[in-house]
Amino acid sequence: xxxxxxxxxxxxxxxxxxxxxxxxxxxxxxxxxxxxxxxxxxxxxxxxxxxxxxxxxxxxxxxxxxxxxxxxxxxxxxxxxxxxxxxxxxxxxxxxxxxxxxxxxxxxxxxxxxxxxxxxxxxxxxxxxxxxxxxxxxxxxxxxxxxxxxxxxxxxxxxxxxxxxxxxxxxxxxxxxxxxxxxxxxxxxxxxxxxxxxxxxxxxxxxxxxxxxxxxxxxxxxxxxxxxxxxxxxxxxxxxxxxxxxxxxxxxxxxxxxxxxxxxxxxxxxxxxxxxxxxxxxxxxxxxxxxxxxxxxxxxxxxxxxxxxxxxxxxxxxxxxxxxxxxxxxxxxxxxxxxxxxxxxxxxxxxxxxxxxxxxxxxxxxxxxxxxxxxxxxx
Amino acid sequence: xxxxxxxxxxxxxxxxxxxxxxxxxxxxxxxxxxxxxxxxxxxxxxxxxxxxxxxxxxxxxxxxxxxxxxxxxxxxxxxxxxxxxxxxxxxxxxxxxxxxxxxxxxxxxxxxxxxxxxxxxxxxxxxxxxxxxxxxxxxxxxxxxxxxxxxxxxxxxxxxxxxxxxxxxxxxxxxxxxxxxxxxxxxxxxxxxxxxxxxxxxxxxxxxxxxxxxxxxxxxxxxxxxxxxxxxxxxxxxxxxxxxxxxxxxxxxxxxxxxxxxxxxxxxxxxxxxxxxxxxxxxxxxxxxxxxxxxxxxxxxxxxxxxxxxxxxxxxxxxxxxxxxxxxxxxxxxxxxxxxxxxxxxxxxxxxxxxxxxxxxxxxxxxxxxxxxxxxxxx
Numbered sequence: 001x002x003x004x005x006x007x008x009x010x011x012x013x014x015x016x017x018x019x020x021x022x023x024x025x026x027x028x029x030x031x032x033x034x035x036x037x038x039x040x041x042x043x044x045x046x047x048x049x050x051x052x053x054x055x056x057x058x059x060x061x062x063x064x065x066x067x068x069x070x071x072x073x074x075x076x077x078x079x080x081x082x083x084x085x086x087x088x089x090x091x092x093x094x095x096x097x098x099x100x101x102x103x104x105x106x107x108x109x110x111x112x113x114x115x116x117x118x119x120x121x122x123x124x125x126x127x128x129x130x131x132x133x134x135x136x137x138x139x140x141x142x143x144x145x146x147x148x149x150x151x152x153x154x155x156x157x158x159x160x161x162x163x164x165x166x167x168x169x170x171x172x173x174x175x176x177x178x179x180x181x182x183x184x185x186x187x188x189x190x191x192x193x194x195x196x197x198x199x200x201x202x203x204x205x206x207x208x209x210x211x212x213x214x215x216x217x218x219x220x221x222x223x224x225x226x227x228x229x230x231x232x233x234x235x236x237x238x239x240x241x242x243x244x245x246x247x248x249x250x251x252x253x254x255x256x257x258x259x260x261x262x263x264x265x266x267x268x269x270x271x272x273x274x275x276x277x278x279x280x281x282x283x284x285x286x287x288x289x290x291x292x293x294x295x296x297x298x299x300x301x302x303x304x305x306x307x308x309x310x311x312x313x314x315x316x317x318x319x320x321x322x323x324x325x326x327x328x329x330x331x332x333x334x335x336x337x338x339x340x341x342x343x344x345x346x347x348x349x350x351x352x353x354x355x356x357x358x359x360x361x362x363x364x365x366x367x368x369x370x371x372x373x374x375x376x377x378x379x
Numbered sequence: 380x381x382x383x384x385x386x387x388x389x390x391x392x393x394x395x396x397x398x399x400x401x402x403x404x405x406x407x408x409x410x411x412x413x414x415x416x417x418x419x420x421x422x423x424x425x426x427x428x429x430x431x432x433x434x435x436x437x438x439x440x441x442x443x444x445x446x447x448x449x450x451x452x453x454x455x456x457x458x459x460x461x462x463x464x465x466x467x468x469x470x471x472x473x474x475x476x477x478x479x480x481x482x483x484x485x486x487x488x489x490x491x492x493x494x495x496x497x498x499x500x501x502x503x504x505x506x507x508x509x510x511x512x513x514x515x516x517x518x519x520x521x522x523x524x525x526x527x528x529x530x531x532x533x534x535x536x537x538x539x540x541x542x543x544x545x546x547x548x549x550x551x552x553x554x555x556x557x558x559x560x561x562x563x564x565x566x567x568x569x570x571x572x573x574x575x576x577x578x579x580x581x582x583x584x585x586x587x588x589x590x591x592x593x594x595x596x597x598x599x600x601x602x603x604x605x606x607x608x609x610x611x612x613x614x615x616x617x618x619x620x621x622x623x624x625x626x627x628x629x630x631x632x633x634x635x636x637x638x639x640x641x642x643x644x645x646x647x648x649x650x651x652x653x654x655x656x657x658x659x660x661x662x663x664x665x666x667x668x669x670x671x672x673x674x675x676x677x678x679x680x681x682x683x684x685x686x687x688x689x690x691x692x693x694x695x696x697x698x699x700x701x702x703x704x705x706x707x708x709x710x711x712x713x714x715x716x717x718x719x720x721x722x723x724x725x726x727x728x729x730x731x732x733x734x735x736x737x738x739x740x741x742x743x744x745x746x747x748x749x750x751x752x753x754x755x756x757x758x
């Protein structure tokens with residue numbers, strides 16, 4: 001196999017696929033990146049066996065030649081060294097000459113002779129069924145991930161909680177994540193979709209984080225294909241193949257309270273900043289707790305630590321309170337993350353009781369999103 | 380003690396002095412920052428007992444009032460939390476009201492009540508003798524540190540090698556560092572100095588790194604006071620008091636070879652880049668070695684690793700060689716760092732033998748600096 005490739009494009013492709021490579025891969029061969037040349041394409045592949053990424057380099061981009069080939073073939077290069085060698089190459093185009101798994105890399109006066117992996121040992125990527133598909137803008141899908149992923153459980157005994165639940169029913173796509181202390185649920189209406197189409201799957205957090213890096217600040221559409229145990233994201237020339245978490249996601253609708261004893265309308269930003277400040281005093285405690293005392297037109301935020309002292313701050317809010325004084329204690333971190341996800345100038349907090357879950361929503365309901373938090377017992 | 384202070388100035392001062400605070404201080408009280416108010420000054424102090432930093436805040440800067448005081452006094456605040464509380468304060472000026480070691484911090488609607496440390500327990504800073512002094516521009520002194528500090532030994536059995544040796548003799552200031560595999564020596568002529576003034580001291584690496592952060596990209600002069608066991612740097616309103624490493628620094632002049640069998644004049648940048656690339660192949664080996672083969676008008680740089688393969692690159696150079704072929708093996712990291720420190724378009728390398736030390740100097744000798752490297756035995 002012999003080819004010459006434009007350095008900048010090659011680095012871009014290597015950076016994308018190398019995200020799939022695990023720090024300590026299960027199999028040695030998965031330390032490698034597979035490079036396939038056939039017809040007018042160069043295809044790069046990498047995988048940690050749960051996430052597999054493929055990047056197709058077109059021969060011409062904007063009429064510029066990205067590569068030229070003397071002969072087709074396949075090689076598997078050691079990712080760790082290879083990417084640095086390419087990054088430091090002194091010329092615009094880099095030449096490769098591979099004879100079975102012995103690879104020569106030339107750039108100007110520099111020449112590397114490195115050992116590749118045995119191509120036949122590299123696992124085949126699955127063939128993607130194109131039967132079930134929907135399309136969503138990269139920007140919108142990135143938001144859905146951001147708005148839910150932080151609520152996934154970390155190191156939970158139930159692996160299903162370590163992913164985001166994605167459900168399609170009646171043309172409504174619902175993303176849900178919960179660590180059993182809090183929950184985030186975001187719904188959007190999909191257009192141009194067969195109303196008969198339904199699915200319910202759990203996508204691993206790590207895979208979504210990897211996808212996020214590609215689609216952040218991008219505008220084009222993502223094609224999403226799904227099968228029983230796999231979801232495939234295709235964005236432009238990049239394909240992500242992801243193994244789903246198997247299991248049945250719990251019914252989370254019953255976790256959202258529908259009674260209300262106190263309702264607060266407040267600036268999301270002002271509440272966030274006040275909680276952020278007051279909780280400085282308790283952030284090193286195991287439970288980083290702030291106490292909210294809701295009066296007729298103010299919220300008092302209070303926190304204390306035995307070692308350090310206490311802090312409090314009062315902010316104005318629009319309050320409908322059935323009682324004279326409503327008090328609740330909550331994790332400052334969770335409260336801040338929920339306000340951040342709501343991302344609305346004004347937020348509505350609905351309390352159902354001092355020891356029961358409460359909800360946070362955007363005041364103008366411009367997005368169908370709800371955050372549910374459980375208060376903390378302080379006595 | 381009661382005062383109000385401009386947030387931005389206070390943060391600046393806190394950031395400077397907090398650099399002295401050790402991650403795990405020997406004494407609990409050294410987790411604190413001492414704040415003294417008297418006359419028209421606020422003075423901040425912090426120390427890890429080897430490095431002590433003092434920052435004086437003037438009452439007026441450019442006619443703007445930095446602080447106002449209701450009553451004078453001293454407090455010791457817990458640095459870790461205190462700086463974050465100040466950074467997140469919502470108002471331009473922050474108010475303090477301290478009653479013995481109970482401290483109230485107010486900013487807008489937010490109020491913190493924190494415990495300070497016992498002021499009497501805070502160690503006194505030494506009184507600085509102003510007897511012996513010299514002055515040097517911050518920029519030049521920063522360069523001298525940069526050009527030598529990387530050669531100090533890491534975790535050596537001899538603590539004296541973990542500092543930079545600073546010597547004054549005949550109005551020449553010499554900075555030297557060596558880890559016994561390589562050496563950097565930089566000399567400058569001091570003006571306006573009493574030719575009788577001499578000293579020879581070893582300044583701990585960590586202290587110099589801390590000083591560097593303050594004087595980087597600064598142009599004013601530093602006043603340097605020295606005593607038997609201490610050196611004091613005064614830059615504007617910041618004072619660094621540093622305990623010296625005790626002991627006698629070895630005579631390093633005899634380590635600089637004065638015979639020469641091969642002399643190479645080469646672009647510093649081209650050699651650096653070539654070594655950087657070729658050594659990619661060996662960087663994970665214990666000895667990250669490149670082999671230089673010096674011919675009549677080229678240098679061939681070669682490296683190999685059993686696991687990975689090999690790399691080589693040829694570059695042009697102006698060579699005076701007593702032999703047909705001169706070969707030497709050297710640590711790529713040390714060679715790159717030496718070229719970097721020389722910081723000259725063209726460098727002169729003088730070899731004294733294949734197994735003896737060689738030197739690198741700037742070709743125009745515009746700065747009196749020399750790097751000495753020991754080759755590595757490869758058989």
